């Protein structure tokens with residue numbers, strides 16, 4: 001479904017603040033697979049999702065979604081197949097527009113926008129049904145501007161918007177990190193439910209190692225722009241939060257040794 | 267003041283209201299202050315006057331002026347999105363290029379329309395009393411464009427335009443080219459501004475290269491006064507508030523002139539009006555805070571603890 005081959009991305013190349021964010025990541029995600037992505041700050045997780053979504057173009061390598069090569073496709077074109085939820089609840093919705101207007105924009109994802117009224121009665125009924133499934137009472141507030149919703153409500157709406165038009169790929173970047181623990185749990189349960197229900201191919205970045213192991217069916221650990229661990233099935237089941245932490249420490253140590261060798265050689 | 271004096275201000279408010287509607291699109295909906303308008307306003311006047319002088323029917327000349335404004339906006343949009351020049355600078359560049367362009371179109375700095383057919387003469391010829399021709403024509407254009415914008419901003423494309431000004435990352439991830447939307451918004455806005463210039467030229471009987479001076483400030487003043495005074499909640503009320511703001515602004519100018527300000531003082535009067543409208547929320551907040559504080563202090567003096575006393579006024583340790 002999703003295939004990345006030797007994807008590289010360097011920010012500010014040649015400048016003093018040059019930063020290699022992805023150093024040749026190769027990754028294949030099967031259709032219907034739900035993979036969690038972990039790694040320390042600056043490991044390149046967000047950059048990985050951004051090059052898949054097209055927010056940033058890679059420097060080298062290739063990205064295929066289904067049988068399409070999307071490596072160089074502009075973000076708004078590939079958006080037809082990719083649903084996204086961001087860490088910041090403000091980023092996933094338009095605050096000055098109403099709930100139904102936001103949903104209508106999501107319903108038009110990947111289509112040519114036309115010069116006709118964006119919301120009609122049939123859509124309104126559909127939106128109401130979908131909102132009711134969230135269980136937050138938003139179905140009675142279609143005309144409320146999103147700016148008046150809480151962060152959790154906005155994030156739930158953003159999740160619904162991301163999956164409303166069944167994407168081929170769902171990208172979640174720490175989408176519960178800005179929420180209080182209870183709301184975060186609700187959104188995570190919701191995520192699991194919709195991903196299962198529609199068998200969505202999903203990449204979910206999280207800093208919570210417990211969730212990384214308990215949710216989905218595969219876990220990828222990134223470190224300094226590389227996928228250093230990639231486990232699924234029995235191998236994954238054998239992992240615990242502690243063993244993941246040990247793994248973290250191990251790759252970090254190896255990297256240190258590598259750097260030492262490099263510096264002594266230089 | 268006699269009625270016709272008020273009427274004059276209302277008419278002005280309506281015709282400049284089209285400019286204000288255009289500026290509402292860039293300034294408020296796209297959140298992108300666009301300075302092209304100082305050039306596209308006289309552009310509309312120049313195109314309309316030149317075509318009418320050349321013998322084209324006023325309706326054709328007016329439509330051409332509208333289209334010319336579109337092109338002006340397209341050009342700024344191109345500079346901004348494709349050449350990545352900041353919006354403010356792109357507008358300034360386009361505006362100053364248009365100044366030369368307008369002189370080229372007119373061939374001189376002023377084109378009179380004396381004894382030539384205009385939309386207004388035609389409406390008058392159709393039997394509308396002379397005194398109400400301008401009110402009717404300006405009013406009809408304003409009503410038409412408010413209705414059109416109110417419809418357009420609720421279409422799929424209109425949603426995409428509004429979302430571009432609200433949250434670019436989001437609407438791009440929903441499959442919209444935000445560059446295309448910015449170009450569209452700029453074209454739409456400047457087409458209204460040029461139309462406004464074309465109508466004004468026909469009603470006052472000449473086009474002048476200097477007509478656009480100060481349009482940015484008066485347009486902005488209209489948008490801000492309309493919002494501050496009428497506090498619109500929905501889309502339609504926002505559009506109407508903008509035009510009402512434009513009328514209030516023209517009346518305020520009239521009153522200022524009548525009360526002894528010289529025409530050369532108008533800029534400072536405008537600036538003061540805008541400052542007043544912009545600072546209204548801040549002033550209100552300060553008044554409320556002051557009142558709350560006084561109430562809390564007097565309550566404390568009486569030995570009563572009130573629920574809304576500021577936290578700092580309560581004892582620190584319990």
Ligand SMILES: Nc1ncnc2c1ncn2[C@@H]1O[C@H](COP(=O)(O)OP(=O)(O)OP(=O)(O)O)[C@@H](O)[C@H]1O
Nearest residue numbers: 011012019021039040041042043044045046047048
């Ligand atoms: N737009 C950018 N310009 C310059 N550098 C960037 C940009 N985006 C990311 N980086 C750099 O690339 C590296 C990887 O960043 P990225 O955001 O992918 O990390 P992350 O794994 O998502 O981290 P976190 O857990 O903190 O979100 C970091 O060193 C970051 O500073």
Ligand SMILES: [Mg+2]
Nearest residue numbers: 045046047173
């Ligand atoms: Mg990140």
